[in-house]
Amino acid sequence: xxxxxxxxxxxxxxxxxxxxxxxxxxxxxxxxxxxxxxxxxxxxxxxxxxxxxxxxxxxxxxxxxxxxxxxxxxxxxxxxxxxxxxxxxxxxxxxxxxxxxxxxxxxxxxxxxxxxxxxxxxxxxxxxxxxxxxxxxxxxxxxxxxxxxxxxxxxxxxxxxxxxxxxxxxxxxxxxxxxxxxxxxxxxxxxxxxxxxxxxxxxxxxxxxxxxxxxxxxxxxxxxxxxxxxxxxxxxxxxxxxxxxxxxxxxxxxxxxxxxxxxxxxxxxxxxxxxxxxxxxxxxxxxxxxxxxxxxxxxxxxxxxxxxxxxxxxxxxxxxxxxxxxxxxxxxxxxxxxxxxxxxxxxxxxxxxxxxxxxxxxxxxxxxxxxxxxxxxxxxxxxxxxxxxxxxxxxxxxxxxxxxxxxxxxxxxxxxxxxxxxxxxxxxxxxxxxxxxxxxxxxx
Numbered sequence: 001x002x003x004x005x006x007x008x009x010x011x012x013x014x015x016x017x018x019x020x021x022x023x024x025x026x027x028x029x030x031x032x033x034x035x036x037x038x039x040x041x042x043x044x045x046x047x048x049x050x051x052x053x054x055x056x057x058x059x060x061x062x063x064x065x066x067x068x069x070x071x072x073x074x075x076x077x078x079x080x081x082x083x084x085x086x087x088x089x090x091x092x093x094x095x096x097x098x099x100x101x102x103x104x105x106x107x108x109x110x111x112x113x114x115x116x117x118x119x120x121x122x123x124x125x126x127x128x129x130x131x132x133x134x135x136x137x138x139x140x141x142x143x144x145x146x147x148x149x150x151x152x153x154x155x156x157x158x159x160x161x162x163x164x165x166x167x168x169x170x171x172x173x174x175x176x177x178x179x180x181x182x183x184x185x186x187x188x189x190x191x192x193x194x195x196x197x198x199x200x201x202x203x204x205x206x207x208x209x210x211x212x213x214x215x216x217x218x219x220x221x222x223x224x225x226x227x228x229x230x231x232x233x234x235x236x237x238x239x240x241x242x243x244x245x246x247x248x249x250x251x252x253x254x255x256x257x258x259x260x261x262x263x264x265x266x267x268x269x270x271x272x273x274x275x276x277x278x279x280x281x282x283x284x285x286x287x288x289x290x291x292x293x294x295x296x297x298x299x300x301x302x303x304x305x306x307x308x309x310x311x312x313x314x315x316x317x318x319x320x321x322x323x324x325x326x327x328x329x330x331x332x333x334x335x336x337x338x339x340x341x342x343x344x345x346x347x348x349x350x351x352x353x354x355x356x357x358x359x360x361x362x363x364x365x366x367x368x369x370x371x372x373x374x375x376x377x378x379x380x381x382x383x384x385x386x387x388x389x390x391x392x393x394x395x396x397x398x399x400x401x402x403x404x405x406x407x408x409x410x411x412x413x414x415x416x417x418x419x420x421x422x423x424x425x426x427x428x429x430x431x432x433x434x435x436x437x438x439x440x441x442x443x444x
Contacts, residue, residue, distance in 0.1 A: 018332065021340040023301035028291035029325040029332070033084035036092040036104065044085070044092050047290055050283035051086045051276075060274050061090050065102070065245055070209055072239050072246045072269045074255045077276035079218065080320030080426065083249045084108065086276055087213050090247075100208040102245065105131045108213040113220045113227050120235050121191040126154040128198055128210060146197055153186060153194075192238065199243050209243035217250030221258050222412050228258050232265050240268055253414065278319025285310050287321065304332050308345030316429055318379075323426040327352055353430045360428060363407060371400040372409055376424040376432045380413050383420075 019027050026041045034044040051058055064073050077083045087108070094102040105127035111120070129150045133141050141147045186194070199210055220228040239246055250258075255273035259266050279287065285307050292301055305328055317323040331348050334355055343351075364372065374389045375381060381389075387397045401422075404410045413423040 019295075019304075020297075021302075022304050023297055024292070024295040025297050026295050027329070028288065028295050029304075029328045031322050031325045031329065033082070033088055036088040036095070037106070038092070038096055042291060042294060044089050045097075046294055047287070048085070048089050049287040049290060050279040051082065051089060057086065057274055057276055058090070061086075061247075064270050064274075065090065065094060065211070068100075068208070070240075070242055070244045070246075073248070074217075074259065074269065074273040075247060075249050075276060076252045076254055076273045078252060078278070078318070078320060080317070080322035081276055081278045082321055083276050084213075084215065087247050087249060091211055091213060094211055101206070102209050102211040103128070103131065103202050103205075103207045104211040104213065106134060108215045108249070110216040111214050111220065111231075112216065113224055113231070115231060117188050117234050117238060118191060120231075121188070121195055121238060122153070124212060125150055125191070125194060125198065127212070128202070129154055132202075144201075146194075146201060150194055150198060192241075195238070195241055199241060203243060209245060211245045212247065214246060214248045217248055217254055217258075221250065221254055222415055225257060225415060229262055229265075232258065233262055236265050236268060251414075257415075279321055281311055281314045281319070284314050284319065284321050284324060302340055303342045304328065305343045305348050306345050309343070309348045312345055312349055316432075317426050320426065326427065327430070330355060349430070349433060353433050356428055356430050357434065360409070360431075364409075368400055368403055371397065372404055372424065372428065373431065375404070375410055375422070376429050378424075380421050380423045382422070386422075 017024075017026070019025075030042070034040070034042055034047055036044060053059070053062065061073070061075070064071055075083055075087060091102075091104040095104050107127075109123055109127050111123075115123075129141070129147065132147060133151070141151050202210055217228070220231070248254075252275065255269075259269055288310055289307075292303065295301075309328070309331075310324060313324040313327050317327075331343065331352055334351070335343070360372075361369075371386070371390065375386060378385055378389060383394065383398060383401060386401060387394045390397055401410070405412075405422075408425060409428055410422045410424050412420050414421040
């Protein structure tokens with residue numbers, strides 16, 4: 001019997017759950033979206049706040065999904081307000097609780113700007129077949145000719161030749177671990193046929209259709225709106241595959257910017273985007289406290305931070321719950337290990353501001369710091385707004401603006417043609433609370 005090594009004298013307890021000291025089984029401030037999986041440590045049906053079936057947004061998405069035959073809809077909202085959790089909640093309900101169940105892949109599908117129709121179809125097919133593999137096992141996939149063939153296509157790697165090959169590692173059914181199977185490159189028409197046939201097979205399994213959750217839209221449209229429009233124009237026919245429900249998650253204004261100008265694309269989409277506002281301040285506080293209750297190991301716990309800090313962070317981040325959670329994670333991760341008490345709002349705020357400053361002080365010159373400080377105070381801004389606030393020449397400000405963009409201290413927030421509005425990254429906004437009389441000496 002193996003003997004576990006003893007701890008080196010003087011080392012702290014190397015436990016992987018920093019939250020145990022507060023009485024939690026897991027991290028109540030996990031920044032990941034709540035999972036659609038029924039096995040999640042934070043069950044989405046219990047932890048959801050403000051987006052339940054009583055909310056107008058949920059009622060709208062539910063009515064969209066109640067329409068038989070499939071459809072296409074855009075869910076819009078600012079980064080960090082909980083769009084993915086919102087869609088995951090509905091994916092969970094329609095796969096686990098609905099009378100007419102919809103099959104949905106394990107995770108959302110990230111769409112990329114260099115995709116063509118073939119890439120879109122291959123990723124959709126792969127997401128569905130992987131979910132079936134998880135549900136029914138390798139043996140079932142292998143015994144079904146269509147599912148097996150799609151599985152093989154999903155495992156191919158592209159070579160710069162006339163063939164694509166697939167390595168089947170331990171697939172079973174008589175295949176050795178080094179066996180190579182040559183698979184011809186499918187045409188778009190063949191992929192469409194596979195998709196149509198696969199959805200029909202899913203329906204034969206007792207589902208009413210397939211629900212697909214597609215992410216990454218904000219990255220595509222902000223970087224290259226024309227390319228994004230081209231992609232939607234190209235996949236329009238694919239989007240009309242019967243009994244498939246497409247839910248695209250994007251930033252606010254995406255529908256009007258990308259979909260509305262394309263008449264033939266707009267004609268196949270749900271009549272309006274579902275716009276997701278931030279949760280209210282009481283809802284964010286409620287969401288945190290609900291997580292406490294769910295994760296409490298024996299019903300007893302210590303709040304890591306006061307509700308006052310949650311309310312302060314809510315205002316700082318304009319209600320974006322992801323960044324509220326991330327800031328608390330930062331504070332707790334930097335506290336002394338022995339500390340297991342509730343940190344008050346003022347102490348936590350000052351502590352967080354020092355942490356952020358120490359992280360960025362060696363990455364910026366004093367002048368860059370001054371530009372970033374002005375950007376933080378402006379909330380969202382254009383190059384001209386920043387020039388006016390700093391009372392500097394435009395070309396000088398543009399140089400610093402580009403540096404801050406390259407270092408990810410600011411990011412493009414909204415694009416209207418050639419005009420771009422920016423925002424300071426959420427993880428540096430707390431520096432606005434460093435008094436101006438202290439800022440001058442920070443770089444001395």
